[in-house]
Amino acid sequence: MALFAADYRRNDAWNPVSLNRIAPTVIMTGSEAELHDASGRRVWSVADANTDAGTPEMHRKMMAAGSLGPPRSLPVVVAGRPVGTLVVRVPQGSVSTVDKEFHSSVNRLLVAGALIAALVALLVGVYTARRATKPITELTSAAGALAAGHRDRRASTVPNNEIGQLAKAFNTMVEHLVKEDQLRRAFTADVAHELRTPLAILRSELEAVQDGIRQPTDGVIRSLHNETLRLTHLVADLEALASADAAAFTLERHPISLTSTVADTADSLAGRFDEAAIAVRTDLDMVWVDADPVRVAQIVANQLTNTLKFVPAGGAVTLTLHEIDGWAELTITDTGSGISADDLPHIFDRFYRSRTARADGSGIGLAVVAQLVKAHGGTITAHSTPGHGATFITRLPALRQNGTARTARADQRPTV
Incomplete structure (x- = not known):
């Protein structure tokens, strides 16, 4: 136009x-x-x-x-x-026919392109989903295996993200479970071993009396009584250990003078040290802690009792208490025979007894100490040179005298 x-x-x-x-x-x-x-x-x-x-x-x-x-x-x-x-x-x-053919071709291309794009998106989505869910699937499988009692399975920790961290935490948990299971088995075997000896003696003595081989003399009765006491002490030690394991849930904590608790506990055992001709020396600063006084007294008493097995007559035990960088540090040093390098790593293990101990014991006392110290948020370490005595260092978080907590320096936090 x-x-x-x-x-x-x-x-x-x-x-x-x-x-x-x-x-x-x-x-x-x-x-x-x-x-x-x-x-x-x-x-x-x-x-x-x-x-x-x-x-x-x-x-x-x-x-x-x-x-x-x-x-x-x-x-x-x-x-x-x-x-x-x-x-x-x-x-x-x-014109319209050409347009229609063009539009039809374009539409076919668009449909084909959309289908191809959808297929590619589907394949990529499936691959991505499988790759993303593979660690979760493996973790679920490992958890199922753990529930079924198979503790040799571990989850893959390849992804360096939250799932990988979860898998690492799961593997750590499994390691702890395996370790606890090993400890439980060892504990059961140790208990059986400790019970076997006194029970065997009681049985043999009683059967000998029943068969008329031995007469129920005062000596036989005394032997039976001693083995009964040994069983009683063992049961008491086992109860103490079980109590120490659960101490974190049963502690009656409140601000106490650790100085008074240590001094009173040492005084209560003075008679036994006098009988053994062992001197007890103290150097105690005034230090307060938030703790269960009964359990703290047990921590000190078990360590002092343990020294009686190693310190000869004429020896000495020294207790020092100071506050160092926010920690109440109790050091118990003796002049005994010391602890061998082979024994030192195991002295806090249950039922472990050093070959240099003078008297028989259940081997539970120091294990109880370690559990109670841990329950209070502290640590205990031991150092020794054979022939030159041993030193036990117990650290507990200190309080100010007004009952408020001090802040322990991070670089001074002790390690077990």
Whole structure:
């Protein structure tokens, strides 16, 4: 329409000769067109045009276009007034068929692309999901194996994220369970061993009396009584150990003077040390702790009793108590035979008895001490040179004298 309007403006009227220049443009679309002036008189037609562009029918065949559509009247407007009407018949499908084929091709490509993208996304999602859930699946499997009693399974700790940390924590827990199971088995075996000897003696003595091999003399009765006492002491030690294991849940803690507790405990054992001709020396500063006084007294008493097995007559035991960097540090040093390098790592193990001990014991006393110290948030260490005595250092968090907690220096925190 713009071409026809421009031609009219140029000539200020409809000029068939000038309009023939527009004819090739119309003919190449395969369209038929004729122009009427404002009065409705036909002034130009494509069929009458003299041009080398061929005919509209030829171009329709070249484009494989369909038949002509119905005529459409399009007004030609110049300077706001109608100056004529263009009646045009456009081939059906000449443009729309191409558009449809193009659109159809585009749609097929879009559908195919969407399907491929969805398939790729699905495969990537499945791979990512399996990779993300693999550690969880392995952890679940390891937990199931643990529940079934298989403690040799471990979870993979490959991912360095929260799942990997969880797997590490799980493996640590399994290691602790394995260790606890080993300790339980060893504990059961040790208890059986400790009970076997006195029970065997009691049985043999009683059977000998029953068979008439031995008479129930005072000596036999005394032997039976001694073995009964030995069993009683063993049961008491086992009860103490069980109590120490549960001490963290049963401690009756409150601010106490550790100085008074240590001094009172040493005084209560003074008679036994006098009988053994062992001197007890003290150097105690005033130190307060938040602790169970009964359990703390047991910690001190067990250590002092243990020295009686190693310190010969004429020896000495020294107790010192000081506050060092927020810790109440109790040091018990003796002049005994010392602890061998082989025995030293095991002195806090249950039922462990050094070969240098002068008297029989259950081997539970120091194990109870270690448990009680740990329950109070402290540590205990031992140092010794064979032939030069031993030193036990117990550290507990100290309090100010007004009962408030001190802050222990991190670099001074002792390790077991």
